[in-house]
Amino acid sequence: MRWRDETLPTGRLLAHFASDDRSRNRSLLFLVTGAADIEPLTKIEEVCQAVISELRLTEFEWHAVPDQGLLTSIDPNLAPAKVTRLEVAELGELTMEELDELLRPVLPRIALGEPELFPSAGGAVGAPAEGIQLLGRERELAEIAHRVDEGQSMLLVAPRRSGKTSVLRCLENQLRDRYRTAYLDLERFLSPEDLASRLWVLASGERIRVAQQRAASAWRPLFSDALRLLAGGDPSRPLLLLLDELVFFLRNLVPAEKKSGDRRQPVLDFLRDLSDLCLGADARVVIAGSLELTEYLEYELGLERDDLPPMLRSLVHFPLPPPTFRSGQLEMRRVLLGTGLVVDPLELEWLVANADLASPFAALRFLDQLAARARMGGALSIGELEAELDSFLSTTEAFQDSVQRLVDKARRLPGAKAALEEALDGLAAAPEESGLTAEAFREPLSRSRPAEADRLLTWLIENFPIRREGDQIAFASRLFRRWWRRQLADDGQEAVQ
Amino acid sequence: MPKPPRTIEAKKKLLIQKHFPWDSPGFPPKPNSAEAAVLERAVEQWLEQQTLPFGAAALTLAARIHPILREVEALVSPSRLLARFDCSSHVKSPPSILEKMVRRWAPDGRGLPAPALGFRNFRQDISDLGRIRIVANFLRDAESIRAALEEPYDVSAAHRLTAAQKRLRDEYSLRENHLDDSINLDPGERQKGERSLKGLFRPQGLHKSLIVELQVMTLFQEAWDKKDHCLNYVRRRRGEIVKLQHQSEIFALSELLYHTDLTFDRLLDEIAYGRGRRPRRKPAARHLRGGD
Numbered sequence: 001m002r003w004r005d006e007t008l009p010t011g012r013l014l015a016h017f018a019s020d021d022r023s024r025n026r027s028l029l030f031l032v033t034g035a036a037d038i039e040p041l042t043k044i045e046e047v048c049q050a051v052i053s054e055l056r057l058t059e060f061e062w063h064a065v066p067d068q069g070l071l072t073s074i075d076p077n078l079a080p081a082k083v084t085r086l087e088v089a090e091l092g093e094l095t096m097e098e099l100d101e102l103l104r105p106v107l108p109r110i111a112l113g114e115p116e117l118f119p120s121a122g123g124a125v126g127a128p129a130e131g132i133q134l135l136g137r138e139r140e141l142a143e144i145a146h147r148v149d150e151g152q153s154m155l156l157v158a159p160r161r162s163g164k165t166s167v168l169r170c171l172e173n174q175l176r177d178r179y180r181t182a183y184l185d186l187e188r189f190l191s192p193e194d195l196a197s198r199l200w201v202l203a204s205g206e207r208i209r210v211a212q213q214r215a216a217s218a219w220r221p222l223f224s225d226a227l228r229l230l231a232g233g234d235p236s237r238p239l240l241l242l243l244d245e246l247v248f249f250l251r252n253l254v255p256a257e258k259k260s261g262d263r264r265q266p267v268l269d270f271l272r273d274l275s276d277l278c279l280g281a282d283a284r285v286v287i288a289g290s291l292e293l294t295e296y297l298e299y300e301l302g303l304e305r306d307d308l309p310p311m312l313r314s315l316v317h318f319p320l321p322p323p324t325f326r327s328g329q330l331e332m333r334r335v336l337l338g339t340g341l342v343v344d345p346l347e348l349e350w351l352v353a354n355a356d357l358a359s360p361f362a363a364l365r366f367l368d369q370l371a372a373r374a375r376m377g378g379a380l381s382i383g384e385l386e387a388e389l390d391s392f393l394s395t396t397e398a399f400q401d402s403v404q405r406l407v408d409k410a411r412r413l414p415g416a417k418a419a420l421e422e423a424l425d426g427l428a429a430a431p432e433e434s435g436l437t438a439e440a441f442r443e444p445l446s447r448s449r450p451a452e453a454d455r456l457l458t459w460l461i462e463n464f465p466i467r468r469e470g471d472q473i474a475f476a477s478r479l480f481r482r483w484w485r486r487q488l489a490d491d492g493q494e495a496v497q
Numbered sequence: 498m499p500k501p502p503r504t505i506e507a508k509k510k511l512l513i514q515k516h517f518p519w520d521s522p523g524f525p526p527k528p529n530s531a532e533a534a535v536l537e538r539a540v541e542q543w544l545e546q547q548t549l550p551f552g553a554a555a556l557t558l559a560a561r562i563h564p565i566l567r568e569v570e571a572l573v574s575p576s577r578l579l580a581r582f583d584c585s586s587h588v589k590s591p592p593s594i595l596e597k598m599v600r601r602w603a604p605d606g607r608g609l610p611a612p613a614l615g616f617r618n619f620r621q622d623i624s625d626l627g628r629i630r631i632v633a634n635f636l637r638d639a640e641s642i643r644a645a646l647e648e649p650y651d652v653s654a655a656h657r658l659t660a661a662q663k664r665l666r667d668e669y670s671l672r673e674n675h676l677d678d679s680i681n682l683d684p685g686e687r688q689k690g691e692r693s694l695k696g697l698f699r700p701q702g703l704h705k706s707l708i709v710e711l712q713v714m715t716l717f718q719e720a721w722d723k724k725d726h727c728l729n730y731v732r733r734r735r736g737e738i739v740k741l742q743h744q745s746e747i748f749a750l751s752e753l754l755y756h757t758d759l760t761f762d763r764l765l766d767e768i769a770y771g772r773g774r775r776p777r778r779k780p781a782a783r784h785l786r787g788g789d
Contacts, residue, residue: 008560010556032553034560042549049546066563066584
C-alpha cells in the first residue's frame with residue numbers, strides 16, 4: 001500500500017466545462033506511468049465514453065496531458081484545483097463491468113461540479129457523513145422514505161456510530177422536495193425554552209433574541225406556533241421532523257437527581273405536546289439517537305407503552321442494520337480512491353477481510369491512520385498493515401460505545417452483562433462466515449435470563465454489528481469481531497497475570 | 498455502371514457503403530438507417546474505439562519519455578526552454594483515417610477493386626494512429642533529444658543508461674533502433690518540406706501491435722508544418738489543386754526556416770557557449786550518466 005503519486009506528469013484528462021461559462025469546470029485526470037497502463041487506460045476511456053453516452057451527459061471533453069505542469073495550456077479556464085487526480089494503476093485490475101460500476105456515479109458528479117467524487121476516510125472524525133460519504137445505506141434510505149410516504153413515523157434503532165444521524169441528514173436532503181423537512185439535533189438544546197426559540201427562528205427567520213424573550217415567558221405557545229409555521233399548511237408538502245438525540249433532550253427537561261416518578265410528568269407533558277402538534281400538522285417524525293428512546297422511557301422513567309401519547313405509540317421500530325454492499329471490494333476501492341491509497345490486489349483482499357466497511361466509522365478511522373502512514377512516504381507491506389491494525393485495535397475508541405451500551409443495559413437488567421458478553425464471546429470464537437446457530441448464540445441468554453432471552457437476543461442484534469440470516473447469526477463486521485477477540489485475549493492475559 | 502467517385506467525400510461514402518464489414522465479428526451492427534451520414538457516424542465511432550489503445554500507447558510513451566527530456570534539459574539547457582511535448586493530436590482522427598484509406602484508392606463506380614488500406618488492416622498498416630510530438634527550441638536541442646532517445650537502443654551504450662532510459666528500452670522498442678532524419682537529408686533526396694526526426698515505437702509484449710510515431714522538430718519546423726498543413730496538405734488531400742508556384746514557395750520557406758534554425762544554433766553557440774566556437778552538430782546523450 002502506498003500514497004497516490006499525484007505529481008506524475010502525464011495523463012488523460014476528462015474535463016467538464018459548463019457551456020455558458022468555461023471557467024466553471026471540473027475534471028478527472030488519469031495519470032499514467034508506462035506501458036502497463038495501456039490496457040487499463042483504454043478500458044477507462046471506453047467505459048467513460050459509454051457512460052457519458054448512456055446517461056446523455058454533455059459538455060465533456062477528453063484531452064491528452066503530456067505534462068500536468070502545463071494543464072492550463074489545454075484551456076486557460078481549466079482550474080487545476082478542480083482536477084481530481086487518479087493513477088491509472090489504481091484501476092488496473094478492474095474488469096469493464098467493475099469500472100462501469102465504479103465510474104458511473106462519478107461522471108454525473110463531475111458534470112454537477114461536485115467537489116467529492118468518491119467517499120474518503122479522511123472525514124471519519126465523528127461528524128455525520130453526508131452525500132457521497134454515507135456508505136451502504138441506499139436500501140435503508142429508500143425504505144424509510146417509502147414508509148414516510150405512507151405516513152408512518154419511525155424510531156431508528158442501531159448500534160452507535162452506525163450512521164443514524166447521517167441517515168437523518170440524508171433524509172433531510174433527499175426528501176426536501178416532497179416534505180418541509182426540519183432536522184433538529186436536540187442534544188444542543190438544554191431546555192424547552194431553548195428548543196422553542198431555536199425552532200421559532202428556524203420557522204420564522206426572526207432574531208434569536210426576540211424568540212428567546214417570547215420563549216422565556218411561555219415556551220409552549222411558541223413551540224406550537226413554530227411547528228405550525230414549519231408545517232406551512234400545504235397538505236401536498238407535509239412537515240417531516242427529523243429529531244436526533246431526543247433522549248438527551250428529555251433528560252435535560254428535569255434534573256437527573258429527581259426520582260423517576262418526578263421526572264416522568266414533565267417528559268410526558270412535552271411528549272404529549274409534541275405528539276398533539278405533530279398529529280395536528282399531519283407531520284411525520286423520524287427519531288434517532290445514541291440513547292434508545294424506548295429503553296429510556298421504559299427503564300428510566302418506568303413508562304409503559306400505553307402511557308405514551310399517540311404519536312409515540314405509533315412509532316415504527318426501524319432497526320438500521322450494519323451497512324451492506326453489493327461488492328465489498330468495490331466499495332473499499334471507492335474509499336481508497338477517495339482517500340488516495342493505492343493497493344495491489346492482495347492488499348485489497350486483506351483490507352476487505354480485516355477492515356471491512358460494515359462498521360464504517362471504525363474502518364474509516366483505520367484507513368485514515370493508514371493514509372497518514374502512507375503519506376509520510378514509503379509503501380506498507382501486508383505485514384506492516386497487520387501491525388498497524390493491531391496497534392489501531394489496541395488504542396481505538398471507535399467501539400467503546402458498544403461497551404458502554406452493554407454497561408447501560410446491565411444497569412437496567414442486573415446480571416445480564418455476563419450473559420450478553422458470553423453470547424458475544426461465543427460468536428467471536430465461532431467461524432467468521434457461518435457464525436453460530438441462533439439457538440447456540442441464545443444459549444447463554446436462556447441460561448441466565450430465560451424469560452428475557454428473546455428480547456436480549458434482539459437487543460444484541462440491533463445494538464451490535466451482527467447479522468442474522470435464517471437460523472445463522474454472525475458478526476457483520478469483521479473489524480468488530482477482530483476487536484472483540486482482541487479484548488477477549490487481553491482479558492485472558494490480565495487474568496493470567 | 499455508375500460513374501467512379503471523384504472527390505474524397507464521394508470516395509469515403511463509397512468505401513463505407515461497399516467495404517465496411519457490418520455485423521462481422523469485431524464490427525458493429527449495421528444501423529437501421531441507410532443514410533450516408535448515419536453510416537459514416539457509426540463507422541467513425543467504431544474507428545474512435547479502435548484507436549483508443551493507440552492513444553493510450555502514445556500517452557504512456559510520453560510518460561516514459563518525459564523524465565528523459567527533463568534529464569536532457571538539466572544537462573544542456575537548465576536555464577532555458579529545451580522542448581515541449583505536444584500530444585494535442587495523439588490519436589489519428591477517424592476522418593483522417595478514412596481519408597488515408599481512400600487517398601490512393603481508385604475505384605470504379607461499383608467500388609471495385611477493394612482498397613489496399615481497409616477496415617481490417619488499417620491498425621497494422623497505418624503507422625501514425627498513435628503519435629506524439631516533441632517541439633525543441635533549438636536545432637541542437639532536437640539532436641540532443643534524438644541522441645537521448647536512441648541511446649537506450651544502442652547496446653554499446655547500455656552501461657551508461659539512466660534509469661529513465663532503461664525503463665524506456667524495457668517497455669518500448671524503437672524500429673531500426675533510430676529516429677529517421679528528414680532534417681539533415683541530402684538535398685537531392687528531399688521531396689517535401691517537412692523536416693523532423695521520426696521514430697516508430699512499439700510497446701514490448703502484449704501490446705506490440707500498437708505503433709506510436711514520435712516526431713521531434715524545432716519550433717520553426719513546427720510552425721512551418723502547421724502552415725503547410727492548412728495551405729497545402731489539407732487542400733491536396735481533399736483533391737484540390739494547389740498551384741505549383743505556391744507549393745514551391747511553401748517548400749522554399751521550409752528551407753529558409755531551416756537556415757534560420759542553423760543561424761540561431763550558431764548564435765547560441767557563439768553567445769551562450771563561447772564566441773567563435775563552431776556549433777556542435779551532434780551533441781550526444783553520452784553526457785547523461787547514471788543508473789538505477
